[in-house]
Amino acid sequence: MNSPVTRSAHHDDATGVPDDPVATTSALARIDFGVAVPALLLILGIAAWAMFGRDSFDVASTSSFSWLVNDMGWAFILMATVFFFVMFGIAFSRYGHIKLGRDDEKPEFSTPSWVAMMFAAGMGIGLLFYGPYEPLYHYREGVPGHAKHEVGTAFATTLLHWGPVAWATYAIVGVTIAYGTFRLGRPQLISAACIPLIGERRANGWLGKLIDIAAIFVTVFGTAMSLGLGAGQIAAGLTAVGWIDGTTVTVMLGAIGVLAVAYLASAMSGVARGVQWLSNTNMLLAGAVAVFILVFGPTVAILNTIPTAAGSFLDQAFEMLGRSAGSVDGTAGEWMGSWTIFYWAWWVSWTPFVGMFLARISRGRTIREFTVGIVIVPTVLVLVWFAIFGGTTIQMERSGDSVWGDGSPEAMLFNMLGELPFPGVVSVIVVVLLATFFITTADSASTVMGTMSQRGRVNPTPWVTGIWGLMTTIIASVLLLSGGTDILNSLQTIIIVAGAPFLLVVIALMLSLAVAVQEDPMFLEEKEARKAYVRLLREQRNRERRGVIDDSAHSGSITADAPEDLAKKWG
Template sequence: MGRFVNQTVFIASALVIVIIVAVGAIFPQGFGDIAGRLLNATTYYFGWFYLISVFGFVIFLFTLAFSKYGKIRLGPQDSRPTYSFFSWVSMLLAAGFGVGLVFYGMAEPMSHYIQPPYGDFEGATPEAARYAIQYSFFNWGIHQWAAFSVVGLIIAYYQFRKGQAGMVSNVLSSVTAKRPKIRKLGPVLDIFAVVATVMGVATSIGLAVLQINGGLNAVFGVSESVMWQFIIMGAMFVCYMISTTTGLDKGIKYLSNLNLALCFALMFYVLFTGPTVAILETITLGIGDYLQNFIGMSLRMSPFEDSEWASTWTIFYWAWVIAWSPFVGTFVARISRGRTIKEYVFGVLIVPPLLACLWIGVFGGAAIQMELTGDAGLAQATQDNLTSALFQMFDLMPFSNVLSVVALFLIFIFLVTSADSATYIVSQMTDNGSLNPPLVKRIIWGVLIAAICLTLLSAGGENGLKGLQSAAVLSALPFTFILYGMILVMIRELRADRKAMLTALYRRHSETPVGADAFEAETLADEDRYRRAPDVKNRRINPR
């Protein structure tokens, strides 16, 4: 029965995706317009709901980390992390940020500098520059990782602690088990997650191919054409198929480590060859403004003024990360086995956002400083062509051609790791959450994702891809309610888990009792440490 469900999810999700892509390829303009209008209506009517939900996810995660459940491990209580901290963070960045941060790290602050958020300041002024960094930090900071973190934490808990398949339907099975009619919707939830993931990944890869083509045009004069986009896509397909065959512990891990090393190298070069002091001051001021206005930015709307800024930027971002949370969350869960809940929350919610803020502070701060101290033309370049603005900034720095080549290589490797991790996770989703899905399925999904990109690029170009992106983001609204259900189930399971551990420990050590507070503390510590405690035999019991 389980195998039949596996194939049902696999076949049904593939058919749904093929149908959607076919419609997008045949009617790219109409498909994009309809999806865009639906997305605009959703963000207009439910923008407040997205803001409250994502802020609530942040509160839930930090509360959980500091609670009595923080020491529970995502796996057996005596387990240890599978990956080193550096490899773990590298893979988090590869899956969660990818190529977007490379392009928007400079372009988004410059966009906000030209048109400040909510129209609070006049554009292209020192006040607008400060605001631009503050809101760029906010959009790429803790909130963006909240939805990823919630899904990843819950799936990792069920997969490694409970020994169940890491599927959305499995997490909610305890709720649907008592309701046979609702239980039948389990595969539908998995299909829903797969379709949203594939559409989102295909869109990101397709848009990044267009961006690489723009970068090649800016650096080497290569034409921006379908032929070159097919060549770029073909080269990337070969690379991520090779990486896919090597597995998670080699391909994705090694490429992610290379990515992070290149990111640091490029970032430090710009820091020390650019306006170093101004960049460091920008980062310091930006972090201060971000922390000081954290709650206000989290819940800011514009009901008394006509401003579409939040819908265009923050609300769209939050909808996008919720839509992507099944993919990124499942991947984050897969690489987080053995970490405590507290370690997981602080690692995922602090380290990647901090690195993102450093990247934005360096590239965005350097670009804005160049624009303020002299007309560098970067503001106009960002408005004219987002794909080539970063390379025009490099033209103002020493060894510009080398910088551009390194940036293009970094973007390409990010794309390969994103596509590789996506094929792995989608294969896992369509194989009942298997930690090692069959190579055949990974290859099939890799081919299908590449085919989606090529079809839409040849038929509708950026319009077709944007339509697919809008359709993917529309899935965020229903999935937000699914996330609420997953959180409630997680809280209930944690309470039962902790109670079971207390009971088991009490029974094992009933002849060597301990005080109530120490008893609870020891429960969440390693059992071998409990046995090694020198005074354990001298304690008296007083269980609650």
Template sequence: MKDSNQEEQRPKTTFSAPVVLPALLGLGALLAFCALYPEQAGRIFPSVQAWVVRQFDWFYTVAVSIFLVFLLLLAVSRFGQIRLGPEDAVPDFTFLSWTAMLFAAGMGIGLMYFGVAEPLQHFLKPPTALGGTPAAAKEALQVTFFHWGFHAWSVYGTMGLVLAYFGFRYNLPLTMRSGLYPILRGRINGPIGHGVDAFALVGTIAGIATTLGYGALQLAAGLHLLTGWNTSTAAFRLGIIVVVVGLAGVSAVSGLDKGVRRLSELNLSLALLLLGFVVITGPTVFLLQALAENVGGYLSSLVDLSLRTFAYEPPREQGWFAGWTILYWAWWISWSPFVGMFIARISRGRTIREFIIGVLLVPTAFNLLWMTAFGNGAIWMDSHVANGALAQTASNVDALLFRFFEYLPATRAASWLAVVLIAIFFVTSADSGAFVVDAIGSRGHPRSPVWQRLFWAMVLGLTAMVLLLSGGLKALQALTLVAALPVTLILLMLCYGLWRGLLADQAHSTQDLAPATSFWSGQHWRRRLEQIVHDSTREDVFRFMQATVLPAMHQVSDELRRRGVLADVQHDLDEGATVRLTIPDPELRDFIYGVRIAHRHLPVFTVQDASEDGRAQVFEPTTFFEDGRQGYDIQYLRMEEVIADILRQYERYRSLSANLRTHLLSRAPGHSEPMS
């Protein structure tokens, strides 16, 4: 009965028209241009991409390094203990399920596609070493680690952390506009916010669809090698996309907790199985030795790699840098709205420190293992077994993984396992992509109808099919990478917004109750309420000090003198507006309980308010002490409560004077230490 009631409460649609309509129109225009004018698209978009890479390679390099440093600083700072959600929130998923979904949505299909290809291509044409040498092999794995390691996941982690923090801590929509809330405030609900989300929606669909197209090509190549079928026809490749999108739709209907989670856990299990197979049947000892040296070389050169721009190198190295590192940074950044939003969606309940450590360390560690096993394994096989045959087919990336398996035992079993794994990664990307795109299009609505996820899965499939048919995959990929430039600027703004949000969060959580509340029993509550809602003027505080504070100090002073303790009350209610009770001590610092009039400006809400000279002020009677401790507002206390506060501070003073550990501060300057 509960389930049926929930279904009845689910709205018919949660589409945000100001986001969805411009995004669909923009996407349709891009697809039409790629389909109707493929030659022009294939010429214009890559040339724009090349210009952006040439002019802004330094910017990408610095920005990605900033993201990594920013996350590390947050992890070790006091902000690391802040929870992504209410303080009593618990994670929605176990650590294993969480990391499995991180892996599957972030880079799973990319590892299958480039796990052999990238290290082997770097081995043949490294950035600085001589190709085909041991030095080239070492450098090949070092730069591969760099491209798939901490920096890549810092991009995803930054976007994911911003979205998760403002989504679960500030209860804002789980979309990119929410990260700009500290900067734009209410304007995130206007045209600027709609534009940011529409831009993210187009970029996400284009990036996922491009990946689906390349995944279809790799699946087709693998099936051709295994079965001999003619998989190069457009009909066969389109059929692959139709099947994958259909399976993704079934998973989307099952929900995030069932569909995506179970597929991700299956992905991770099969990936570990395939990884173990390669390590055990390949050159095991060499791979273990290489892993240790690869990790050591990567970590020891991390700073140099992070900021290297090849400014002093010849054009060949600069071309390598632009064609590999910068394109990777642009690709990770262009994918960050998709992966970051998915990571945010599954990370509710974790602390910022847990989030950063998990996102940076766990996927990076797996990537390093994977690239060593497949990359070093392929290089070793090419040099010791294949006699250069793998190197000759290195440019055929679609089939290279399956060519590698030909030099291992149980070739067909390993190849079929790889096909199944690619297919599941394929489905997971489409499934999680549908969830994310639906979240953007509905402004993070938590109860979108199922048909919307199916609609977006269909949009992803149709986009990929149009690109395959028109040959526009490379053109749209180039446009996606160009879009990474404004996304980088937005990411830097999100970092600033997150920092401001965390400062506000920390100030909010550490704001104590007023000291006056420790004495209040609830009596005279109407008078207390009037004081709270009324901003005190200087005259109000002046009257309070005359009528309440000064008589309280005189009563305490008179009682102390009757008991033989010297005490003195001093006041200056004309200019300085100060009163103080002093109890002198020849051996210790004097006890002083003082009250002065302090003032602060009322909060400003506009730039105009901040620039005006006559900003409104609120005045408060604030305590001060001889030892320099920070004072507090006592304006709500009645006379007997002021007396109680004076005695509380005097009792603290007497306790400290009896504590030998505090004598360095408690004793008056010029007096010798007591004999032990």
């Protein structure tokens, strides 16, 4: 399996598309200081403000959060739905069979490795954190417009947040980047992917740099959110197995520090050797844990949950997509900020990192294959995952063996494992799984930020990757210090504020894709062939009118002069 950067560069004779656009742009590998330096200063400035001006930082972030949820939450809700329908509209239109690469190109990674990498990079830590917690929360507390203890509603809401709508947001960014990079030979940059909409001159100018700076900025904060959740849950796991006395900020910072060394080493090893190996390991461990819970947990209840969850999601989909801060007589705002709007902002903040990473591993697949693989396959896995973890905690709640405890989401997974056989051994395995998800997430994000700061270089310089990994570590540590042990609330506030402006960029990418596929080389050739055929047919009819050709010539002239395939298609 070759890394893209190791291949030779040549052009495909049929389409003119570069065989390897990355290799043809080796001169662009130098650092773009117009992007890297402002992004670095902005991130360090935010970190310093959060550390040394905590009161003013809290006031500013809380005020921004309230404004975004109450006044701009509708934009997140509306666009999440639009992304989903546009993505599937393009995928199942005539543009769906366009290759993300040459017309004859094969996928670089096998399908199992491809699924493993996209799943681990897309949601790994979050699934372990929210798997046993979110369905149980909605079951216990209810959702706006619904009563408590509605199992179907609890799972429908969870699948709204983690299912096809979320993955379609990733897909719209990933496919736009992959199309521009591997089909058209452009640098692997968010700004370059926007060329069909803003033009090449603006993409290479100040507007393009601003887009790439914003992409790095939200990637750092989106990744820091996941690392903060992972550190808190690792600390809870170490407490559960008796290795430490309790979860403290110091313990969480220690976990981040130790794992930072591992993920920096992994990131510097490259995608094929680092992320692929760890992602496959993640999937094996996650699958083993899920099967263990399925077998030793409430098996029948879990299996019953799968059709209940799927059916309830389909039944309530439009109701949930239309829910906003003004729903339920204007009382849904606080809940929306803690759940749906938070998730949409979180996924938007992850789109530069996950989208670019998905693009990087999806070369050679069609737009339709990309969409089905990125949206449908993870959704099915998410459905089964939440049915196993959430179905178990809800069944325990019903039977009087509640794992809710003090409501701490960090500890809930280990509370659940404590009610099953072999709690110590399985808890250790889960801590290892959290660590590998932690490493994979930070590994992928660091590599992608290196790419964005080096003008689209697919394999960025190791020390550049290391700097961005260090920045992510610093931000995650600062967020933990500023939020104390109330990890979730502080991280939710920051991620909505940091991710909101990037929604505009995702909209621009969606429009760029819609424009670009209409001008794809394959369709341009078809358009020119169609014009030539119509012109030939018109000339033939003119000759007939003038009596230039006889009946025998007329019977075979179209297929004789026009290409056979075009005659069949348009004749």
